[in-house]
């Protein structure tokens with residue numbers, strides 16, 4: 539064997555997986571098809587401090603772009619409410635530096651990383667790459683949403699995210715805009731990275747993301763676009779089997795990003811860590827059950843929350859602009875205070891349920907959704 543493990547995809551999940559495997563004493567190679575780790579950055583970079591602490595990465599000055607103190611949510615007709623995000627400790631990361639920081643950790647543990655090298659085909663224990671064939675015991679698919687495109691197009695939304703310079707950007711505040719006609723099944727967002735600079739994006743079912751984002755920006759006001767990225771996002775939750783024979787699927791490739799917001803740094807990153815530990819155990823024991831333990835660990839941590847997120851998404855997709863506006867009318871200062879104080883960024887369906895269940899809107903929501911709504915509250 540050339541390596542005990544070969545990982546295709548050198549982003550957050552693949553690199554964290556490599557870091558763990560190398561730390562536990564096994565040989566591991568990461569293949570990244572792009573010419574540089576972290577580039578092109580296809581991420582808003584919003585995470586909680588507790589989330590990245592759990593991933594074992596302390597952001598450096600280069601990695602940390604901004605700290606967020608609040609989030610404003612805006613309805614189709616322009617009604618809005620603002621959540622105080624101070625207690626939730628939310629950061630904006632520069633994914634280019636963040637991914638390189640993890641690559642450094644992985645390398646320090648003994649992992650090898652090859653950029654501009656792509657996985658082409660898997661044949662048993664043989665991996666065909668753009669630079670030749672290699673043999674290994676375990677292959678990890680960490681190729682992101684591109685791995686899911688062939689499997690299921692239904693769960694994929696097109697997104698566009700531009701880096702924008704504009705004086706209407708509030709440095710401390712994320713903005714989220716709902717409009718089921720413009721961004722069906724998703725939303726538009728403004729993620730400030732510093733004064734007058736933000737990552738501004740849109741996603742939605744069946745939309746032309748570039749045109750939609752340009753319309754959004756022209757309504758916001760004068761601006762300059764200095765970078766454009768287009769990337770698919772996955773909203774259908776985890777795939778059925780994370781492990782098939784000697785192939786282990788992690789991160790976005792395994793559907794491990796949130797079905798509500800498509801955020802995945804934390805849940806995909808932990809997917810990589812859990813997989814790395816399970817693979818190392820399997821390499822020592824030869825027991826397939828050790829490999830399968832990875833899916834068990836991830837599901838114990840995220841299974842219930844992701845089920846609730848999928849349900850919340852199902853409910854949201856049935857709302858039209860009128861019902862969203864109605865819900866906004868019923869949000870009280872007390873409920874906002876409660877969510878700001880007690881809500882958690884990474885496990886947010888309890889906060890969503892509180893918003894859906896507030897006095898007044900509960901009747902509307904229950905009438906539309908019946909018993910499914912009650913399940914979200916349990």
Ligand SMILES: Cc1cc2nc3c(=O)[nH]c(=O)nc-3n(C[C@H](O)[C@H](O)[C@H](O)COP(=O)(O)OP(=O)(O)OC[C@H]3O[C@@H](n4cnc5c(N)ncnc54)[C@H](O)[C@@H]3O)c2cc1C
Pocket residue numbers: 546547548549550551552569570571572580581582583584585655656657658680681682683684697698699739769770771788789790791795800801802803804806
């Ligand atoms: C517009 C946008 C905004 C987002 N904003 C946020 C956010 O604010 N917060 C958050 O938590 N999450 C966010 N996400 C989600 C987050 O970026 C992903 O969940 C996370 O990056 C998934 O990590 P991953 O390692 O699984 O896959 P990816 O980051 O997608 O990485 C896959 C890697 O595999 C490589 N690759 C693909 N094919 C091959 C091949 N054949 N051979 C070798 N390498 C290959 C790719 O080049 C890439 O580097 C956002 C996503 C998008 C699209």
